[in-house]
Amino acid sequence: MIGRTKEQEELNRIYERKQTDLVVIYGRRRVGKTYLVNNTFKGRYAFHHTGLSPVNESGKAVTLKDQLESFYLSLQMYGMKKGARPTSWLEAFFMLKKLLTEKDDGSKQVVFIDELPWMDTKKSRFITAFEEFYNGWCNERGNVMLIVCGSANSWIQNKLINNKGGLYNRITHKIKLLPFTLKECEEYFLSQNIQFSRYDITQSYMVFGGVPYYLGYMDGRLSLAQNIDRILFDENPMLKGEYENLFTSAFDKPTKTKEIVEFLFGRNLGYTRSEISEKFSDISGSELNKILSALEESDFLIKYIPFSDGKREEKYRLSDPYCLTYLYFIKGQKKKESFWQYNVNSSTLNTWRGLAFENVCYRHYPQIKKALEINGVEANMSMWIKEKNDDSEGTQIDLLIDRADNVVNLCELKFYSGEFSVDSSYEEKMRTRDRLIMEKISRKKVVRNTLVTTYGLKKNAYSGIFTNVITMEALFDC
Missing domain, CATH: 3.40.50.300 (P-loop containing nucleotide triphosphate hydrolases)
Known part of the structure; x- marks a missing residue:
């Protein structure tokens, strides 16, 4: 096992x-x-x-x-x-x-x-x-x-x-x-004589998460793209009806739970409880609490407090990879056989990969902490967004780690097919962001820009903006 x-x-x-x-x-x-x-x-x-x-x-x-x-x-x-x-x-x-x-x-x-x-x-x-x-x-x-x-x-x-x-x-x-980690997914594939690179295992995690039942449909004779089409996009896909069954078999109020999941899908950074309550005013407060709690315990969502938010109100963010994939590519779409194979290098999938890799990182937060050598340090995982206004450009931090040892890691999460490269405009954007975040934190804290990416950072005149670089290999650490 x-x-x-x-x-x-x-x-x-x-x-x-x-x-x-x-x-x-x-x-x-x-x-x-x-x-x-x-x-x-x-x-x-x-x-x-x-x-x-x-x-x-x-x-x-x-x-x-x-x-x-x-x-x-x-x-x-x-x-x-x-x-x-x-x-x-x-x-x-x-x-x-x-x-x-x-x-x-x-x-x-x-x-x-x-x-x-x-x-x-x-x-x-x-x-x-x-x-x-x-x-x-x-x-x-x-x-x-x-x-x-x-x-x-x-x-x-x-x-x-x-x-x-x-x-x-x-x-x-x-x-x-819990679902499998990336490392456990790799071990599972090897046990089934399925040869995937870690690059493709990470992409499989973006689509299916670490759910053993879904991984069990993988065929070692096929590429990852062929497997995804066979499982999700064929005329008679292997997971036909699975999305509906997730709700009818697992939740007391399946219809309303599904509606909440699809509402959360509408915003990548998630919604506060009050925003969800306002949208679903027909649900009592206690019932909404039960639904959100059941979704959290089922690993469908993550809960976090936005950094420097004066209200300290938690947000709920949809995080189940299978649900996200289904809602992004399948729900309401016309049937597209071999969709993944035809679009494997398309801008559509590349944009999705960027968002989906963020989710992989959130689910491997312990591995990121280990790579930073802060396992024993109390730290809070969060996200931060500053809306654009007349005075400044908007900015967003994919993953922010606020540490008790007076360090704040601002993590950039980038899924690339090669080394990530920083140019002058990107460096300036990050320096502006650093200044904005420094206004929000204690003077005793320091900011460290951290890159989490697939194959590392290309060295050039601007790469020094990153203090820490964590590669995909670290996410496969136990």
Whole structure:
């Protein structure tokens, strides 16, 4: 298994504990939550069940009866004798208690319930039964490791992690599974005998992010451009319907959540909560908080405070690479087979690469800190934009690192096919920007211009404007 070393170590450590534990694993859809648990506990389950998708193959909502029937069949798979089918979740979990009691030999019993949120159909009283199963039975046993996960992060957050009822403070461990880093993507491709340069791996990350499920569609016989067309732009693309499924399967209010995502797409630097609230005035404040929290926990957006903003109001910026790619190139566009191959060197893709590389850098902020040798320094990541007015030109800082050791790194993020070159006009633009930012920071701080780019900086009369240069190689550091 690629990556996930820390997560596996944590799960095995919990397994060895001589007590009952409730483990919640959450993260973005398709990130590999089920794969992690199955590869860690394969052959060690006392019981394993996966909830049915909320919508069946006919497009109809799955009922409580359907979910109970599926649960009953899983009980039989793990040794329960045939009998009357459960008619409620209280009865279904009672059957699970009996099964586990019969199988109990004193060793740790691993119970894995996948896609738990899907089992909570309307008026099913599922949470009541689940609470009673864990609080009233598992805790008394002292040897149960109950692992739950699911794609519906909003449900996980609201019903489990932030539960104020019977499950309050009952979760003993939370594991958020993140998408792969660039280095893990490289390791995955090598494990599949797929030969891509780091330049192309970075571009694949711009399109798909580090989502293992999406990377699994890559064909080593094809170039990256051919793979992107096959997965996204063919007549019948491999990820057909995935964008809609991201919302219907993972969020309590899929339509409104999707509308918020598409609103955030409209501005690269993002929007404040008040701006989002004004746009979606039909959503209550508490509901908006839940949606934004679920999007953040699903790694769809990042939250930051704009530098030197007197209001200190957080902004929300769309950051999921797949969503950004879909909204940039596919939504509302006519079908364009072989689109990526035809446009691989076009201005359209070059402009997009510049924006998408910024997102790669934000997602590899720890690697940038490591390259600057400031891992142990408290620092805040931010962005800054100064609008153009009658007195001055507008300017923007892609990534600003405000450090506790009295240094502010102003990072230029540039995706180039070769070395980046600075000319006199660019140098003057940066010096003007430096003066503007110096007006906003404490006199005890110094500014260091930092270049984050693919292949480094071309030395010339103006290249000294950059104090630090970080190449693409550093982003592949663990």
